[in-house]
Amino acid sequence: MNRKKIRDTVLTLSLILILSFLLNYIWESVHEAFLYEKHSFHAEKYILMMLRVATVDAFIILGIYLGMATLWKDILWLQKMRKLQVYISCLAGLLIAAIIEYWNVQVVKEWSYAPGMPTIFGIGLSPLLQLSTTVLLTFWVVRRILYQKGTC
Numbered sequence: 613m614n615r616k617k618i619r620d621t622v623l624t625l626s627l628i629l630i631l632s633f634l635l636n637y638i639w640e641s642v643h644e645a646f647l648y649e650k651h652s653f654h655a656e657k658y659i660l661m662m663l664r665v666a667t668v669d670a671f672i673i674l675g676i677y678l679g680m681a682t683l684w685k686d687i688l689w690l691q692k693m694r695k696l697q698v699y700i701s702c703l704a705g706l707l708i709a710a711i712i713e714y715w716n717v718q719v720v721k722e723w724s725y726a727p728g729m730p731t732i733f734g735i736g737l738s739p740l741l742q743l744s745t746t747v748l749l750t751f752w753v754v755r756r757i758l759y760q761k762g763t764c
Contacts, residue, residue: 623758624758633667644658690759693751694746705745710740711744713740
């Protein structure tokens with residue numbers, strides 16, 4: 613790999629991680645406050661929990677990106693992002709979110725939803741859509757910032 617490709621790769625991966633963390637922190641904070649059963653702990657513990665879950669979400673999105681890079685055999689596939697890659701990324705986010713939510717709500721009962729949370733098959737709609745939405749938004753913004761391309 614030449615220096616430019618290494619630099620572009622590091623920049624792309626770093627920006628994906630940072631942006632996906634920020635987007636997921638905002639999303640987690642909003643739906644945690646309004647759509648999950650209330651937790652009985654102080655603000656400091658709440659913020660630490662939000663930091664932890666947003667970090668996990670950011671690494672999941674980075675994993676989706678790297679999975680796509682492996683599938684397409686191109687670490688910088690975002691430069692030439694196609695509709696099929698958009699669909700697969702979205703589907704991966706939806707599937708991973710469904711597994712995480714099902715496991716934590718139905719199996720281990722780690723959390724539960726407030727009455728205001730719309731559900732599909734017992735899975736909260738907001739968390740179900742979160743990863744697929746934030747993965748697409750992350751990839752679109754990173755592509756726009758690094759390659760000045762806003763469309764697929």
